[in-house]
Amino acid sequence: MDLVIYDSNPVNQQYRMQTLCYRSQHPDPMLYPLIYPLGEHGWHAELAQEGGRRNAVRTRNTIREFSRHRLAIRYQGNNDREVDQMSLLHGAGFLLQQYVCDHYVRMEMNDLHYIETHQADLFTEAYQGLLDHINQQLNVEAVEPVGRRMILPSSFSGGPRYMKQG
Structure with missing residues (x-):
């Protein structure tokens, strides 16, 4: 699944349609500007693993881990539900559903890409x-x-x- 971008007014007509790979960091901020209001990057294949889970073998974050982290509900205090901050992602309604579906498709594509490139290992x-x-x-x-x-x-x-x- 690649994302196709159509430029309605390109400088060069040859580059009117461009594609982004599902492993790129750009589709999330482009598709969901309400969820990524500051334009921060989404998941990409080279996203570094941080914290206690990082070791010599596991150096990169998978899209499954990234999506789990983004979808987790967090409260400021000890599970205090009386907080002033709102989760943009969880307050997005139908946009959240589309976000979850898109990330699920990207997870499946990532799994299939691994299977395709590691047939000898399997x-x-x-x-x-x-x-x-x-x-x-x-x-x-x-x-x-x-x-x-x-x-x-x-x-x-x-x-x-x-x-x-x-």
């Missing part, structure tokens, strides 16, 4: 051998592939192997 060659054996037993001729085969692990929610686990 031992997909073993699955390919199993598929070849099944196709040979069923006398199914190999069809010329349209794209590149990507095998989803059973831990990916909504995938066929996840659904069969019940």
Whole structure:
């Protein structure tokens, strides 16, 4: 999912439409100026992990962690609900719902991107051998592939192997 920006009055007509990757820090402030009134950056792939969770292996924040942090309800004192400050995000109504949906789609895209780029780490060659054996037993001729085969692990929610686990 990439965000397409259409410039209605570009200096150069060649750059009328531009795309932003879902891993960029710019879509959140552009789509939600009411939630990001100061233009602060949203999540991006290089967002550094801070605090006690940072170690030699975990140096970057995931979009899931960033979204959890943004959606958490915080009070100033010991869960004192009598505070003067309002959460812009939680007071946004339907805009909050759109924000949550967009971040969910970005989380899924991030998970799929990881699966696509780490197929060797997920031992997909073993699955390919199993598929070849099944196709040979069923006398199914190999069809010329349209794209590149990507095998989803059973831990990916909504995938066929996840659904069969019940």
